Amino acid sequence: MAENTVNTAGTADFDWEALQLDGYTRVQRSEMSDRYEKTLTSINEKEVIQGTVVLITKKEVIINIGYKSEGVVAANEFRYNSELKIGDVVDVYVECREDKTGQLIVSHKTARMHSAWIRVNDVLRTGEIITGYVKCRTKGGLIVDVFGIEAFLPGSQIDVKPIRDYDVYVGKNMEFKVVKINEEFRNVVVSHKALIEAELEEQKKQIISGLEKGQILEGIVKNITSYGVFIDLGGVDGLIHITDLSWGRVTHPEEMLELDQKINVVILDFDDEKKRIALGLKQLQPHPWDSLDGNISIGDKLSGKVVVIADYGAFVEIAPGVEGLIHVSEMSWSQHLRSAQDFMAVGDTVESVVLTLDREDKKMSLGIKQLMPDPWNDIEVKYAVGSKHSAKVRNFTNFGVFVELEEGVDGLIHISDLSWQKKIKHPSEFCKVGEEMNVIVLEIDRDNRRISLGHKQLEENPWDVFEATFAEGNIHSGTIIDMKDKSGIVSLPYGVEGICPAKHLKKADGSNAKVEEVLDFKVIEFNKDAKKIVVSHTRTFEEGEDKPSASSSAKGKKATTSTGNSAVQAVNQASEKSTLGDIDALAELKEKMEKGE
Numbered sequence: 001m002a003e004n005t006v007n008t009a010g011t012a013d014f015d016w017e018a019l020q021l022d023g024y025t026r027v028q029r030s031e032m033s034d035r036y037e038k039t040l041t042s043i044n045e046k047e048v049i050q051g052t053v054v055l056i057t058k059k060e061v062i063i064n065i066g067y068k069s070e071g072v073v074a075a076n077e078f079r080y081n082s083e084l085k086i087g088d089v090v091d092v093y094v095e096c097r098e099d100k101t102g103q104l105i106v107s108h109k110t111a112r113m114h115s116a117w118i119r120v121n122d123v124l125r126t127g128e129i130i131t132g133y134v135k136c137r138t139k140g141g142l143i144v145d146v147f148g149i150e151a152f153l154p155g156s157q158i159d160v161k162p163i164r165d166y167d168v169y170v171g172k173n174m175e176f177k178v179v180k181i182n183e184e185f186r187n188v189v190v191s192h193k194a195l196i197e198a199e200l201e202e203q204k205k206q207i208i209s210g211l212e213k214g215q216i217l218e219g220i221v222k223n224i225t226s227y228g229v230f231i232d233l234g235g236v237d238g239l240i241h242i243t244d245l246s247w248g249r250v251t252h253p254e255e256m257l258e259l260d261q262k263i264n265v266v267i268l269d270f271d272d273e274k275k276r277i278a279l280g281l282k283q284l285q286p287h288p289w290d291s292l293d294g295n296i297s298i299g300d301k302l303s304g305k306v307v308v309i310a311d312y313g314a315f316v317e318i319a320p321g322v323e324g325l326i327h328v329s330e331m332s333w334s335q336h337l338r339s340a341q342d343f344m345a346v347g348d349t350v351e352s353v354v355l356t357l358d359r360e361d362k363k364m365s366l367g368i369k370q371l372m373p374d375p376w377n378d379i380e381v382k383y384a385v386g387s388k389h390s391a392k393v394r395n396f397t398n399f400g401v402f403v404e405l406e407e408g409v410d411g412l413i414h415i416s417d418l419s420w421q422k423k424i425k426h427p428s429e430f431c432k433v434g435e436e437m438n439v440i441v442l443e444i445d446r447d448n449r450r451i452s453l454g455h456k457q458l459e460e461n462p463w464d465v466f467e468a469t470f471a472e473g474n475i476h477s478g479t480i481i482d483m484k485d486k487s488g489i490v491s492l493p494y495g496v497e498g499i500c501p502a503k504h505l506k507k508a509d510g511s512n513a514k515v516e517e518v519l520d521f522k523v524i525e526f527n528k529d530a531k532k533i534v535v536s537h538t539r540t541f542e543e544g545e546d547k548p549s550a551s552s553s554a555k556g557k558k559a560t561t562s563t564g565n566s567a568v569q570a571v572n573q574a575s576e577k578s579t580l581g582d583i584d585a586l587a588e589l590k591e592k593m594e595k596g597e
Helices: 026-039 108-126 193-209 463-469 538-542 559-571 580-596
Strands: 048-056 060-064 071-074 089-096 105-107 130-138 141-146 149-154 173-182 187-191 216-224 228-232 237-241 262-271 276-280 301-310 313-319 322-327 349-358 363-367 388-397 400-406 409-414 436-445 450-454 475-484 487-491 497-500 518-527 532-536
Touching: 048 108, 071 105, 089 108, 105 108, 108 149, 108 173, 130 149, 141 173, 141 187, 149 173, 173 193, 187 193, 237 262, 301 322, 322 349, 400 436, 409 436, 475 497, 497 518, 518 538, 532 538
Parallel strands: 149 187, 237 276, 322 363, 409 450, 497 532
Antiparallel strands: 048 060, 048 089, 060 071, 089 105, 130 141, 130 173, 141 149, 173 187, 216 228, 216 262, 228 237, 262 276, 301 313, 301 349, 313 322, 349 363, 388 400, 388 436, 400 409, 436 450, 475 487, 475 518, 487 497, 518 532
């Protein structure tokens, strides 16, 4: 046991730290450590510093920032810089000085983002021109990498002329100006167009300064709109309004021109301040009115195509650039309000007559009704006074009915000429629009194109017969149908109405007659001209049994009275209303009366 025992005597006093396997003492190692620390760059996390590219591979870029370990950045963060090479100094953002494996974590993209916002704001303020990389196309424009920020390049800001293919710019480096920044949403808008506008502005001034009205220039169709065509005159644009494209009517400019087409134009006007130039194309051709046949005169027949229709008329193209107006009043002899669409449509070929012609003002009015005979030329022959016709009801007025005898010939039936018997307050009570009605011509005014017509005159005036039937003293059965101003309105035979004054409504028992009562009434007044019959119920019993009666043999009266009353009672003893259909019965009555005489 004693032989195997290790002698540790004196080990407690041994200086282990002084013993170094690499040959350096503690003091020496401390000095070397201080020197090494001084050679390293002092870095802090979450800050941007600069480093040097020491190695470039397909996937990574190694950057020396003077720290004890080097930074590794993904190669795609330098995609915007295709000319990156070893030795270039770049910005990096320190994410972490050491991760779990002791590796330094840096980002070039984040560093660019931090510094980029400072730079873009400076650029916006100073107007500096910058270079960016077009990454891809998006709706309405392109996405551009500027200092690591994705900026938006609107399609309208790519060039001064409209761009139809955005894809040709993708993958290219272009120069831009920053035109707008939204700090809240971190949006940046750039423009390439702004770079060349300054040059163009100077060019425009030079070009416009040399322009003259009437000057003919060659240009290229740059843009086509619904209202006109923009022409590139070599650095400055001019507009040909749609009305200056052709002497004829143009529905859309695309009918005449196409993009990139070279054409000659004439300068109509220009504005030095607003840089606006009005151009013309049709002015290079002679005006069609100047070459219009000089033999055309009023009354000639012309054929043309309907190019425009409005409610008030239609424009007919007689020759390219030469149009005439057919007013709606010249389309038909009818006086009824109608629109031009009732007679023709756009594209129709129509024949017309020249009504007016003004070569100086380049105006022409035409008519088509003149190709048809005027129905009023022989109106007295075709519609002689007293002749009977069938007409269509067109419309009403408070005073009568307008009817159409034929196209262009209308007549008026006055409300008083509608019926012999009925008291008509408004014509709509008697007939309806569109109905056929028999009429008789009463009067013709050719100069004013007016015809007075009658309807009741087709039948004999029943009041001639009523004069004997409702002679004063005759008694008839009647029904009180209404009360007006304390007087009773009594319905008598044949639809005739009589008036019974209030004092004549008293019955034999002392009470007053009421509406809907059927009683006997004595005629106390008959006025043929006013068509008025006044009756009395009270007189039927106050004057006794020996007084004349419609049902008696007319004691003391003429035979015509009893004959008439018997006929009335036989035809319609309880009638309240009547129409002209009852005239046949009245005719029979009149015949009996004549035989009796």
